[in-house]
Amino acid sequence: MAMLIRTILNEMIPQQMQNFISSKFFDLASRCLSSDFTFIIEERWQAVNNETFRAVEAYLPTRIGPSTDSLLIGSHEPLNPRSPPKQSIPVDCKIIDEFQGMHLEWTLRSIESKNYFPREKRYFRLSCKKSNRDRVMQSYFPHITRTAESILNKRDTLNIYTYDQESSMWESTVFKHPATFETLAMEPELKQSIMEDLDSFVTRKDFFEGVGRAWKRGYLLYGPPGTGKSSLVAAIANYLRYNIYDLQVQSARSDSDLRHILTSTTNRSILLIEDIDCSTKVAHDRTKIQDDQEDDNDQQPNRLSSTDPGVTLSGLLNFLDGLWSSCGDERIIIFTTNHKEKLDPALLRPGRMDVHVYMGYCSAAGFRKLAANYLGIKDHYSFATIENLLENVTVTPAEVAQQLMKSDEPEAVLQSFIQFLQMKRNEIQKQDGKQES
Numbered sequence: 029m030a031m032l033i034r035t036i037l038n039e040m041i042p043q044q045m046q047n048f049i050s051s052k053f054f055d056l057a058s059r060c061l062s063s064d065f066t067f068i069i070e071e072r073w074q075a076v077n078n079e080t081f082r083a084v085e086a087y088l089p090t091r092i093g094p095s096t097d098s099l100l101i102g103s104h105e106p107l108n109p110r111s112p113p114k115q116s117i118p119v120d121c122k123i124i125d126e127f128q129g130m131h132l133e134w135t136l137r138s139i140e141s142k143n144y145f146p147r148e149k150r151y152f153r154l155s156c157k158k159s160n161r162d163r164v165m166q167s168y169f170p171h172i173t174r175t176a177e178s179i180l181n182k183r184d185t186l187n188i189y190t191y192d193q194e195s196s197m198w199e200s201t202v203f204k205h206p207a208t209f210e211t212l213a214m215e216p217e218l219k220q221s222i223m224e225d226l227d228s229f230v231t232r233k234d235f236f237e238g239v240g241r242a243w244k245r246g247y248l249l250y251g252p253p254g255t256g257k258s259s260l261v262a263a264i265a266n267y268l269r270y271n272i273y274d275l276q277v278q279s280a281r282s283d284s285d286l287r288h289i290l291t292s293t294t295n296r297s298i299l300l301i302e303d304i305d306c307s308t309k310v311a312h313d314r315t316k317i318q319d320d321q322e323d324d325n326d327q328q329p330n331r332l333s334s335t336d337p338g339v340t341l342s343g344l345l346n347f348l349d350g351l352w353s354s355c356g357d358e359r360i361i362i363f364t365t366n367h368k369e370k371l372d373p374a375l376l377r378p379g380r381m382d383v384h385v386y387m388g389y390c391s392a393a394g395f396r397k398l399a400a401n402y403l404g405i406k407d408h409y410s411f412a413t414i415e416n417l418l419e420n421v422t423v424t425p426a427e428v429a430q431q432l433m434k435s436d437e438p439e440a441v442l443q444s445f446i447q448f449l450q451m452k453r454n455e456i457q458k459q460d461g462k463q464e465s
């Protein structure tokens with residue numbers, strides 16, 4: 029009978045088709061009969077960063093064992109016995125893990141493509157026994173998430189990312205900024221309230237979920253140059269141990285590009301957009317830009333080329349509180365500006381940026397903090413004179429810091445600082461006199 033069927037098939041179906049059918053049949057049969065199951069975890073999930081991939085990436089280096097045959101190692105600092113090089117998993121290297129009696133095999137794979145961005149697509153393959161599939165989902169993945177969370181909470185190095193338009197990827201550098209809340213010169217009550225706001229933000233995941241809000245917090249830092257806006261961003265990153273994504277809005281060619289850029293950032297991070305008043309020149313009303321171009325043929329540094337659709341303000345705002353904002357958790361978004369009054373009112377409307385922080389000129393309390401930082405002194409007989417002068421002279425913390433760095437001899441530095449303030453006060457008085465006459 030079987031012979032008969034085979035003969036009929038041979039006569040009816042061309043050889044090529046027969047080969048195709050039999051290869052598909054064997055493929056299907058081997059999959060059904062195999063006792064193995066494979067999980068695939070891609071770097072991106074439904075167009076955004078895949079947090080499961082990040083968790084596995086953090087977890088696997090803790091599972092390097094005798095069966096591992098290669099490793100990536102590297103360091104951002106000169107090696108010393110107290111800080112051995114960091115380890116990471118190379119492509120195609122197999123990592124074996126055992127969990128609650130299950131045998132689990134991991135491999136990191138990578139495929140290159142010329143057709144899509146990013147050019148490299150990475151994914152993890154996890155093989156286990158088919159009979160363990162449910163246990164892997166219910167117990168093993170939660171175990172990975174918990175372990176990764178505690179590793180990431182303790183991360184000893186922070187990164188700052190900048191977006192590279194050429195490769196359409198965020199590029200990272202180690203972030204080592206010394207600014208902390210302790211070193212910042214600002215009003216103690218303001219500092220305290222920012223720290224409390226951050227503390228309550230990171231611990232209130234359930235609250236955000238309960239009230240149906242995305243777990244995000246927006247800060248607008250404004251004030252004159254040199255008053256510590258960037259230093260405050262660094263202090264926040266150091267305090268929360270969050271990486272920073274430093275976005276130049278001009279590096280996005282269109283709203284959809286911006287969407288790609290923003291969805292490639294990871295959780296527990298700060299999205300920083302500095303000088304938003306300059307960035308939103310691009311983002312302002314297109315027709316206004318055209319009008320401006322007709323009026324003035326000068327090259328505008330912040331403007332994209334005329335063939336470029338550019339980023340619109342609404343594209344940016346969609347991320348702040350639109351539907352896209354619900355992609356990703358535990359994000360802090362910080363805008364800085366020297367000119368709050370120049371910002372589009374849409375950015376300032378209540379509820380858009382949760383906290384507005386004014387970073388102002390140096391106060392008496394600010395000066396005392398800087399004197400402690402730079403000269404290591406908490407009090408000095410000349411402080412009263414200086415504090416008196418500071419009431420009438422506007423000087424930025426950056427200027428004060430520059431003066432205090434002139435020497436490490438407090439007496440000489442403070443006297444020269446008094447002269448500097450007196451000079452500034454005299455200039456102000458001269459100008460006031462001119463205006464009156």
Ligand SMILES: Nc1ncnc2c1ncn2[C@@H]1O[C@H](COP(=O)(O)OP(=O)(O)OP(=O)(O)O)[C@@H](O)[C@H]1O
Binds near residue numbers: 251255260365366
């Ligand atoms: N509030 C401050 N506390 C401590 N140091 C400060 C403060 N403000 C400024 N400085 C010092 O001045 C330098 C410049 O400050 P920073 O870059 O933070 O100012 P900024 O407000 O971001 O200025 P810009 O508007 O030009 O970007 C810092 O590196 C720091 O040394």
Ligand SMILES: [Mg+2]
Binds near residue numbers: 257259302364
């Ligand atoms: Mg700055």
